[in-house]
Amino acid sequence: MEEEEEASKPALPDAFLDFLKENGLDPSIYSESHSTPRYIRLKPGLEARIEEIEAEIKWKLEEVEWLPGFYALPPDVQIANSNAYREGKIYGIDAASGAAVSALDISAGDHVLDLCAAPGAKLCMISDLLGDSGSVTGVDVSSHRLAACESALEENVTFKEWTSRRPWKERKQAARIRKSGAVPSGNQLPDLIYYGCHSGVVGLTKSELYQTFRDDEYLSYGYDKVLVDAECTHDGSIKHVQKFERWGWETLQRRVLDAERSDGLTVLQLKLLTNGFRLLKAGGILVYSTCSLTVAQNEDVVRQFLEGNPCAELQVIDAAENWPCKNGRHNIDANSESSGGTRVKSMMLHWNQNEISTISGEFDLIVASDCTFLKEFHNGLAQILKFLLGKMQPSEAMFFGPKRGVSLDEFLERIKECDLRFSIAENYDA
Ligand SMILES: C[S@@+](CC[C@H](N)C(=O)[O-])C[C@H]1O[C@@H](n2cnc3c(N)ncnc32)[C@H](O)[C@@H]1O
Structure with missing residues (x-):
């Protein structure tokens, strides 16, 4: 019996097991890492050609029922050399990434900001959902990751521009439009901007981006939707943790476990979230996501943000009703059952x-x-x-x-x- 337990234990280094224990995380989720499926997303409009795509990748795809357009396949099925992949009919993106994008509830004509965009899986999906309406702006600080992002976009979507900084003339024009209160025109192709930390976003200048807003000044301009897919320790990405087997477990210490780095990270995460919120239009939707499972990088960051931004409101994600994970509605249902005969209900x-x-x-x-x-x-x-x-x-x-x-x-x-x-x-x- 003891031997059986030992065999089913994931082969993780003690330091990582301690990290999981400190954060209240169950190590068994990593034990299935070699059989965890991979996911692909089908380009919208190709649903009727699924059999042809299956023939090209030589595998029968399993539909992810809770996430439209997503399919699961075993980790060892190779798709990179298939026509379906090369011709951009399918692309690889995790179901959890798809969930973060679907929480944005993107509709045609939306102007979307992806604040930590590289290497671009979510940006491709956002772009797909917008079609040729609205706009998407991708921002990242890492030029080498943005190069990967650029390739992903070239393979999967059409986009107008790749620039390290919007030209002065264009920024001036955007600032004029913003001041006049006019809504930016639709039908723009995605506008990809690598802009370091500032300049050029919806016409804001560097000083405007960092100024403190007055109470009554929160944005009547800005993006309809903002995704803050923040830099994190990636400990929740089973595939990422699996890579340390090849990279050497000692690098895990530096990248995931180093407490100082985690403290610095939570400060960065809060700043990214706060800046993303500043660029969101009043009444818009912001999604904060990470691929860490720690409370410090998720719930705690969101709590601190809400404390400092009373005009932000936490919302139940409507799309999440059928997701196979805990969500706000789960808590509401549990609470309503514990209130005896009192009727408890939530509504927007x-x-x-x-x-x-x-x-x-x-x-x-x-x-x-x-x-x-x-x-x-x-x-x-x-x-x-x-x-x-x-x-x-x-x-x-x-x-x-x-x-x-x-x-x-x-x-x-x-x-x-x-x-x-x-x-x-x-x-x-x-
Ligand atoms: C989790 S990854 C984003 C993954 C991406 N959304 C996707 O779906 O492919 C986090 C990204 O945040 C970027 N980043 C880190 N600090 C940043 C900052 N201050 N401003 C913008 N991006 C930042 C990193 O370079 C990294 O590419």
Whole structure:
């Protein structure tokens, strides 16, 4: 029995096993690494030609039911020499990468920023989903990784431009369009920009990119969707960890386990997330993803970001309902079961939403925290409160939040205009 257990143990060095233990991760996920399938994505529009593609790669593809356009195949099936691959009918991309892109909920005409784009698997998929509408901007700091990205794009999508820096004239023009409030025109082919850390993104200058925004200044311009697929320790990529068998386990120490590097990484991750959010239009969607499984590089980074950016809101990913992993909805369902006879339900509600007749006048008590921060939403928020509060019985809304500038006073003016009464209680810890 002991021998059997020993045999099924993954052959990982002790230092990595300690790292997994410290981070509460189960080492058995690495034991199947040699049989973990690889994934490909089919170019949209080729669904009817799947049999022809299977003949070209000499393998029957297994559809990934929860991720449209994705297929699994065993790790030892070679596709690189097949016509299907060479002609760009299929390309290799992990299902988890596909999930991150599908969480962006890309629609035709979107302007998308991929902030850590190289080597470009997700960028290819974003480009595919946009077709010839909208635009995609890829950014990365590593020129050699961007070279790989450029090749991937050349093989898989058409793109307009590859530049280390947008020309001054073009940046000026983009800044003028932004100041005039005009929406950038659609039908742009992907605009690939290697721009180091700054300059050229939606017309922002370097100083604008790094300036601190005023409370009421959060972007009415910017990208519809932003992907921050941050630099990380890659410990969650089973295939990546497997490569250390060839590279030598000693390099794992430097690349994954070095605590100092991890601390530096979490600072970088938070900065990337914060910068990505700055470039997101109000009401846009940002996806933060990593291929690490540690809480420090994921939940902790997101928590710190949300603490510093009260106007950002965490959302349940609608596309994730059928994903074979834990998600927000799983928690909501678990909580609703633990509330006895009380009905618990979640829904998305936009403050300026008009069509909410099914829940209007339903609530005795509404609790909200820290949401009076954005002036442009004060009217919508005050009106929706009036709409939701019960009219036949006494009802009230409680707002919690720190006092910031005059935004609360201004919100209360809108509350008065809606004929609602209010009182303020201040109670701060020393
Ligand atoms: C996880 S990889 C991105 C993978 C890519 N999204 C894909 O699907 O192929 C992280 C990338 O972040 C880049 N990176 C690291 N620091 C950066 C920074 N300050 N700004 C932009 N990119 C950065 C790295 O060069 C690396 O290519």
